[in-house]
Amino acid sequence: MMKVAVLLAEGFETLEGLTVVDIMRRAGVCCHTFGTKSQKVRTSHDVVVEADKLLSDEVLEYDMIVLPGGMPGSVNLRDDEKVNEVVMAFYNNNKLVAAICAGPITLGKLKISEGKNVTCYPGFQDQLGNCNYKEELVVVDGNVITGRGPAAAIPFAFELLKHIAPDKVEDLQKAMLFK
Known part of the structure; x- marks a missing residue:
């Protein structure tokens, strides 16, 4: 089974980080x-979350890495050398x-978005x-998937699910009244 890793830096956007986790787990996908x-x-938004794990090389065993936005979370991700190393390894x-x-600013720093x-x-x-x-909610280009902002959290998470467990998308969208 494919595995998803969501990186949580201090100041991440609550909706963008936790929506991905929620949708993956509802679909039965291994997501930490x-x-x-x-x-x-x-x-x-001052919600304290306990991450499943502390960032380590274990994350390299996963199939997808997700960078939520939010401030100063996006800057904290971009400026973290371990995060940069891991994102480059995935790419x-x-x-x-x-x-x-704002999560894609890490992709800009690493020239992944070029x-x-x-x-x-x-x-x-x-x-x-x-x-x-692109001024779209979600954009896919090769192995890079980007989302526009908090309102895109659910469409973004479903797009990620399409790449991880495509057979789960339609049923979960119906169950969540998304479509």
Whole structure:
């Protein structure tokens, strides 16, 4: 079974991080949260979450990595050398790399978004380098999946699920009254 890792840095956007976890777990997908500095992580809206694990090389055994947005969470992810190392390893090994809202600024720093179709929260596109910016809720380009912002959390999570467990999407969308 494919496994999803959601990275939680201090100040992450609650909806964007936890919606992915919720939808993956409802679908029966192995999905763990990894705190970047501590297992107790405070969201951008002052919700304290306990991550399943602390970020380590164990994350490299996963098939998809997800970077939620939020401030200062996105900056904390971008400026964390371990996060950068892990994201590059996923990208270079053609594993799925997903980021939403301001989360794609890590992709910009690492030049992963160069030449790619991507989206992000309006105002952060200047940190994505020479990309093909799209004003869409969710954009897929190869092994890179990006989402626009909090309102895109559910469509983004379902797009991720399509790449991990496509056979689960339709039934779960119906069960959640998404379609």
